[in-house]
Amino acid sequence: MMAVVTVAIAVRRNLFAVVILGGIYSFLMATVLVALDAVDVAMTEASVGAGISTVLFLSALFLAKSEEMKPLHKPFLPLVVAVATGAVLAYGTLGLPAFSDPNAPIHQHVAPRYIQEGERETGVPNIVTAVLASYRGYDTLGETTVVFTAGVGVIALLRRLRQRTRGDKR
Amino acid sequence: MKDYLVLRVIAKLMIAFMLLFALYVQFHGDFGPGGGFQAGVISAAAIIFYAIIYGLPAARAVVPDWLVETMVGAGVLLYAGVGVVGLLLGGNYLDYFVLGHDPVHGQHRGIFWVEMGVLITVAGVMLKIFYLFAGRAEGGER
Numbered sequence: 001m002m003a004v005v006t007v008a009i010a011v012r013r014n015l016f017a018v019v020i021l022g023g024i025y026s027f028l029m030a031t032v033l034v035a036l037d038a039v040d041v042a043m044t045e046a047s048v049g050a051g052i053s054t055v056l057f058l059s060a061l062f063l064a065k066s067e068e069m070k071p072l073h074k075p076f077l078p079l080v081v082a083v084a085t086g087a088v089l090a091y092g093t094l095g096l097p098a099f100s101d102p103n104a105p106i107h108q109h110v111a112p113r114y115i116q117e118g119e120r121e122t123g124v125p126n127i128v129t130a131v132l133a134s135y136r137g138y139d140t141l142g143e144t145t146v147v148f149t150a151g152v153g154v155i156a157l158l159r160r161l162r163q164r165t166r167g168d169k170r
Numbered sequence: 171m172k173d174y175l176v177l178r179v180i181a182k183l184m185i186a187f188m189l190l191f192a193l194y195v196q197f198h199g200d201f202g203p204g205g206g207f208q209a210g211v212i213s214a215a216a217i218i219f220y221a222i223i224y225g226l227p228a229a230r231a232v233v234p235d236w237l238v239e240t241m242v243g244a245g246v247l248l249y250a251g252v253g254v255v256g257l258l259l260g261g262n263y264l265d266y267f268v269l270g271h272d273p274v275h276g277q278h279r280g281i282f283w284v285e286m287g288v289l290i291t292v293a294g295v296m297l298k299i300f301y302l303f304a305g306r307a308e309g310g311e312r
Contacts, residue, residue: 039202039203040203040204040205040208042203043195043203043204043208044207044208044211047208047211047212047215048207048211051211051212051215052211052214052215052218052296055215055218055222055300056299056300056303059300059303059304060303063303063306120274121273121274121277122274122277122278122281123274123275123277123278124200124201124277124278124281125200125201126199126200126201126202126203128203128205129199129200129205129281129285130281132205133205133206133280133281133284133285134266134277134280134281137253137264137266137280137284138264140249140284140288141246141249141250141253141264141284143288144245144246144249144287144288144291144292145246147291147292147295148242148243148245148246148291148295150295151242151291151294151295151298151299152242154295154298154299154302155239155242155298155302158302158303158306159302
């Protein structure tokens with residue numbers, strides 16, 4: 001089903017339909033994440049991917065034309081690059097441990113301690129919150145800084161453009 | 171969209187619940203799914219919803235630009251500040267054990283403020299991006 005949506009996104013020329021299909025794709029992704037018991041990530045995917053991104057795309061669409069232009073060049077080179085990259089990535093997964101293998105290195109390093117000691121040490125039953133905010137506090141500080149930087153970047157870009165257009169009118 | 175009566179009434183009803191749900195996601199994040207990122211996005215979505223139905227000037231009156239821009243920076247500062255408070259109280263940077271009278275309590279306090287910082291920055295950035303895009307649209311074509 002997600003493959004169908006992806007193909008539809010690639011084929012469609014009407015950008016409004018593409019934005020809505022993107023939202024549908026995010027919701028499908030969220031259901032997959034729920035099936036994988038990653039409820040926190042599913043919630044983020046549903047709210048960020050399907051909610052805010054769709055709204056931002058729509059507001060950007062309001063500024064642009066709603067029909068995509070015919071591509072000027074043939075799509076064969078990008079297709080080859082995409083297929084080659086996909087093949088390399090698929091080849092890379094062969095080296096990974098089997099799915100949900102309890103002996104995989106990622107489950108042996110610090111994860112057992114988080115699971116066994118997390119609730120006692122932090123008093124927080126949701127292990128995702130405990131890891132995110134406490135054990136991995138530095139990483140989350142970095143993530144917040146990334147969001148901050150993205151926001152400042154957008155402010156710097158769009159605000160200057162707005163001032164310039166205003167100056168042109170005078 | 172300002173003329174659609176049904177949309178206006180339903181929006182007014184739903185926005186309160188959206189904001190409440192954002193607070194629930196934020197403060198119940200210790201026990202169920204959720205946390206600062208999700209809550210920030212949901213609360214920003216509530217304001218954006220208001221802006222879409224009632225128009226950008228109305229939303230700007232509720233959450234003015236200076237507040238949004240302050241939020242963008244204030245969240246990161248709050249997060250980093252929690253780490254500094256930990257330093258001042260004799261722990262390591264971002265060490266929450268020293269924040270309360272017993273370690274578990276300190277952890278609760280640290281996680282609470284850190285998640286609060288994430289919420290403020292995420293909500294601020296999302297709102298700011300939307301304001302900028304929508305502001306360009308209103309200044310240009312309309």
